[in-house]
Amino acid sequence: MPAPCSCMSFNPETRRLSVGLDNGTISEFILAEDYNKMTPTRTYSAHQSRVTMVLFILEMEWMLSTGQDKLFTWHCSETGERLGNYRTTACASCLQFDVETRHVFVGDHSGQVTILKLEQDNCSLITTFKGHTAGVTSLCWDPVQRLLFSGSSDHSIIIWDIGGRKGMALELQGHRDKIQSIAYAHHSRQLISCSADGGIVVWNMDVERQETPEWLDSDSCQKCDQPFFWNFKQMWDSKKIGLRQHHCRKCGKAVCGKCSSKSSTIPLMGFEFEVRVCDSCYDSITDEQHNRDTEEGHIALPSHSRPGGHSSTLEISCHFSFRRMGPRALQSLSHGGTPC
Incomplete structure (x- = not known):
């Protein structure tokens, strides 16, 4: 090859x-029937x-x-002629194509x-997904x-x-490092993901999941009404010190640390x-988990103490020893904010 190879695509037909x-x-090649010869x-x-990324659409x-170079291009494979291109906002890293509707999905580094x-x-x-x-x-x-x-x-x-x-x-949180690759098994409706944390996870897509709520904006805790540190007026009126804002991952409300002192897994939300x-959401989660385990005949454990691999939405989670240490046009979708 005239240069190092960076990616490839194979069409078995x-x-x-x-x-x-x-x-x-x-570079395009045709393999012999016995796979012992490549013809450019x-x-x-x-x-x-x-x-x-390269993808041949038969x-x-x-x-x-x-x-x-921040370009998505497509060529005619019969003539080699370039049919068109599109410039993305950042370096494109992956793509998928839907034959029926001729829609292409391009993921980038932004x-x-x-x-x-x-x-x-x-x-x-058509649109851009920002999640x-x-x-x-x-x-x-x-x-x-x-x-x-999409893995990120x-x-x-x-x-x-x-x-x-x-x-x-819907968001799935089952890895502790960047997602390296994902694959989908159509016959069993399972999503397989692997990560830089050395883990491989198999997700059951037949499970009904809940969408994560949008994070609400507030100048004070939506549970105890304590002001957050930027709310000077309420701090002065109530003679109270402002607190740091957090968000409940189940209801999306803006809360203080005192009102959100607990943590839990939420498998149905990923x-x-x-x-x-x-x-309050912590109590409802443990009640829901207890009821579900009782119906399924399992030993009831608090949801916060159950390992991820025992949840109903995640089928298999394994970590290898070599892991690294250390249409409304489909309205613009977004999960705002960063975890705090």
């Missing part, structure tokens, strides 16, 4: 191997720098690719997922349920319910590790 290179080109067929001058005879409608020689921007606080590292598409899965360096996975047309997004919850 045509035995076509597409290899992206560090110099921005894509075409080279695409797709990008000005490293190719980050039904359209298109070659899709993203690169570090944390956005851009949805484009592709035609033969042009494209149009991650760090770069998108991997995308998966379920064409049957019309669900888009912010340790989370988001399920974008495109088929539901309600703008719903939180497999303990997160901050207000005291």
Whole structure:
């Protein structure tokens, strides 16, 4: 190869191997029936720098690719002609394509997922999903349920319910480091994710989940009415010292530390590790968990003490010894704020 290989895509029906290179080109090969010989067929001058993702679409005879030059491009695989390109806000890192609607999903290092409608020689921007606080590292598409899965360096996975047309997004928190890759098993409806923490998690997609609430804004605690530290007027009137603001992950209310002193896992919302919850939500979580375990015939344990691997939404969680230490156009979706 004229340059180091950075990514590749293989189509078993045509035995076509597409290899992206560090110099921005894509080399295409046809493999022999016995897989002992590779015949070069075409080279695409797709990008000005490293190719980050390449995807061959047999039904359209298109070659899709993203690169570090912030370009998404698509070529005709029959003629090698470039059909068009689209410039993303940041370096594109991954992509998926829906054959039925000709929609392409492009994830980038800013944390956005851009949805484009592709035609033969042009494209149009449909919408942009903004739910991650760090770069998108991997995308998966379920064409049957019309669900888009995005993994990110912010340790989370988001399920974008495109088929539901309600703008719903569900968050999965089962890793302690950046998501390296995700894959979807269509026959069993299971999502498999792996992370830089050395863990592999299998998620059951048949479980009914709840959407995480938006974080509410308030100048005082919505439980005890204590002012937050920027609310000078209430601090002066009540002669009280301002407190730091936190948010309950279950109800989304703005609360002080005293009213949110407990933490718990919330598997139905995708939180497999303990997160901050207000005291009233903590009581309701443990009651819900007790009732569910009683119905299922399990020993009832407080939800905050149960390991993530025993939740009903996460089927398998394993860590290896080598782990590192240390449409309303699908209304713009966003999970505001950062954990505190």
